[in-house]
Amino acid sequence: MLRSILLFMLAALAEIGGAWLVWQGVREHRGLAWTGAGMLALGGYGFVATFQPDPHFGRVLAAYGGVFVAGSLLWGMVMDGFRPDRWDILGVFLCLVGVAVIMYAPRS
Template sequence: MKTFAIYAATALAEIAGCFAFWAWLKLDKSVWWLVPGMAALALFAWLLTLIESEGAGRVYAAYGGVYIAASLLWLWVAEGKQPDHWDISGAMVCLVGTVMIIAGPR
């Protein structure tokens, strides 16, 4: 459960940081959006180091599924665009992969 909480916080930090750049470049927001955006991206990188694993690549691979699901949640909550059934189905497939990577016997 701790791992999932860290992955969820990591996804929020990464998406918020990337969205700051999106807002600046695509939505004509102030360049000052980059200050909290870069802080969020630094937080994202640090949070990934808190995951217990034998290798960074496995952490990143498992995180990918969480990122995809969290991105669709961001789409819905922050941008007001509801994901369709293809989005949700794809995210579910990715989350199954995440669970396999995290919980697989080693």
């Protein structure tokens, strides 16, 4: 389970960081280097996701959606000064509970 969690964290860093770099390159007019770096990071996200131990693409990607929600709010706090309210925090909690159920519930 620890390996899976670490892979989710690495995937979130690659995807959210990549999207942020593209955002900076295009919306903040920082140029093609930022946009290109973002595109490479986004490709890295797709690669990292393949190392999840669960063999089902749909399950891994569905669970990652909850990790993405949590990581996006955390990224916004660190990089953009975003301050989540109690509803954001509740939503993240619910998403992470969903991740745990999808990925780590006992199956026969």
